[in-house]
Amino acid sequence: MKMESRVFFLLICISSFMSAVKTQEAQVPNITDLTFKNTDFAMNLYRKISNYHDNNIFFSPLSVSTAFATLTLAARNSTRSQILSGLNLDTLEQTEQPELIPQLFQHLQGNITQDGALKLEQGTALFVDLHFQIEKAFSDQIKKYFEADIENVDFGKVDISKGTINKHVKKKTGEKVKEIVTTIEPLTQMMLINTIFFQGAWEKPFNPNNTENSRFYVDKYNIVQVPMMFSTDKFYIASDDELKVKVLRLPYLGGAAMLIVLPDANVDYTIIDDEINAKRFHSWITNMKKTKLEVYLPKFKMEQSYSMHKILSSLGIHDLFRDSANLKGMSQEPGLKVSKVLHKAVIDVDEKGTVAAAATSVSITGYSLPNTFNVNRPFFFFIYHEATNSLLFMGRVIDPTKN
Numbered sequence: 001m002k003m004e005s006r007v008f009f010l011l012i013c014i015s016s017f018m019s020a021v022k023t024q025e026a027q028v029p030n031i032t033d034l035t036f037k038n039t040d041f042a043m044n045l046y047r048k049i050s051n052y053h054d055n056n057i058f059f060s061p062l063s064v065s066t067a068f069a070t071l072t073l074a075a076r077n078s079t080r081s082q083i084l085s086g087l088n089l090d091t092l093e094q095t096e097q098p099e100l101i102p103q104l105f106q107h108l109q110g111n112i113t114q115d116g117a118l119k120l121e122q123g124t125a126l127f128v129d130l131h132f133q134i135e136k137a138f139s140d141q142i143k144k145y146f147e148a149d150i151e152n153v154d155f156g157k158v159d160i161s162k163g164t165i166n167k168h169v170k171k172k173t174g175e176k177v178k179e180i181v182t183t184i185e186p187l188t189q190m191m192l193i194n195t196i197f198f199q200g201a202w203e204k205p206f207n208p209n210n211t212e213n214s215r216f217y218v219d220k221y222n223i224v225q226v227p228m229m230f231s232t233d234k235f236y237i238a239s240d241d242e243l244k245v246k247v248l249r250l251p252y253l254g255g256a257a258m259l260i261v262l263p264d265a266n267v268d269y270t271i272i273d274d275e276i277n278a279k280r281f282h283s284w285i286t287n288m289k290k291t292k293l294e295v296y297l298p299k300f301k302m303e304q305s306y307s308m309h310k311i312l313s314s315l316g317i318h319d320l321f322r323d324s325a326n327l328k329g330m331s332q333e334p335g336l337k338v339s340k341v342l343h344k345a346v347i348d349v350d351e352k353g354t355v356a357a358a359a360t361s362v363s364i365t366g367y368s369l370p371n372t373f374n375v376n377r378p379f380f381f382f383i384y385h386e387a388t389n390s391l392l393f394m395g396r397v398i399d400p401t402k403n
């Protein structure tokens, strides 16, 4: 048997008009610095999303960072500096090396995908109206650093352009998203689409024969029945006594892992919202101990959509969405701004009828850790690339029966 988790994410920027930049070489900050900054951005973004939504949350911080990092090659002045500080990348900026940040993203992407075993595909595409000419320097740069494709469409012909874009997205998401664009606004001149698709098989699969309906305590008053998976094996676990959470790592084959953060039974999960940051995330993953454990984890599935332009505005990215936007790097024409950023992410953790490889076993360490990890109440989860500690997805499950 095999436990598979399917995740995909979709980000769409609908913009009116666009264009390019200049560049050079770089070094100083490296991808370790980038992933640390990206992780803090992810936590900031999570907090903003949780201000708007009290239910389940799921998104790909890496996709948002990557999509907006492409726009730094087009943006100028305060439009650009707001994007950099909103993404938490301003301190990596080297004035004499304007292409450093795109280069770091390029290196990170190369590092994440170098191991062919990890089924993770990320792609950026720009659909531009036929009447609009993109500056060559910009299209060259986004191709070089982000492997972004540029395609011309006629937005005047709504049905045809819609079809082209939906076909692209369908292909890039392993046919999981069949129709993303339902309407095209009349003034649309460009769409920026970022997709990410991840498919992971647990290194230690759950036996579906052990899955049983069980109680999940949404809150004091609400209890739901969920299909609860069960496994007993050696797992890496950490205890954060200050935050009153237990942390469990569930590795996937191919170099990624899911980190489950479970607040202690009497702890309000909303308190944890304010406390998670990159430093804490790193301390969890570096302080794990291997121990024999009984794990209970609900099967869950969810699909979430967010209007990212609203959320990013609350992180200080304003000009990009206003008439004062400066995207001169993409086009010399005035009036260019981003009107919409749609973000859609889907996760599906389910059982499949295939055998997955077994993991190596290491001797048990005797710490005062629990011997049962029962995920029967709201929890947080993080899917990350282990070699770089890069956060690919993050989310929160309050009620696993709500999609």
Ligand SMILES: *[C@@H]1O[C@H](CO)[C@@H](O)[C@H](O)[C@H]1NC(C)=O
Residues within 6 Å of the ligand: 030, 031, 032, 033
């Ligand atoms: C990045 O730089 C830091 C020091 O600035 C170093 O400790 C770390 O190993 C470097 N990481 C990589 C991947 O080179």
Ligand SMILES: *[C@@H]1O[C@H](CO)[C@@H](O)[C@H](O)[C@H]1NC(C)=O
Residues within 6 Å of the ligand: 076, 077
């Ligand atoms: C934008 O930045 C350029 C180059 O740094 C500068 O020459 C120009 O005055 C700035 N424009 C505004 C409106 O601040």
Ligand SMILES: *[C@@H]1O[C@H](CO)[C@@H](O)[C@H](O)[C@H]1NC(C)=O
Residues within 6 Å of the ligand: 001, 207, 208, 209
């Ligand atoms: C699950 O149960 C069925 C029927 O008892 C059995 O044939 C099968 O081998 C079991 N699967 C696993 C993975 O143990």
Ligand SMILES: *[C@@H]1O[C@H](CO)[C@@H](O)[C@H](O)[C@H]1NC(C)=O
Residues within 6 Å of the ligand: 031, 032, 111, 114, 387, 388
């Ligand atoms: C990938 O990143 C990790 C951690 O930063 C580093 O140890 C490794 O050498 C990198 N690999 C390549 C091929 O860059």
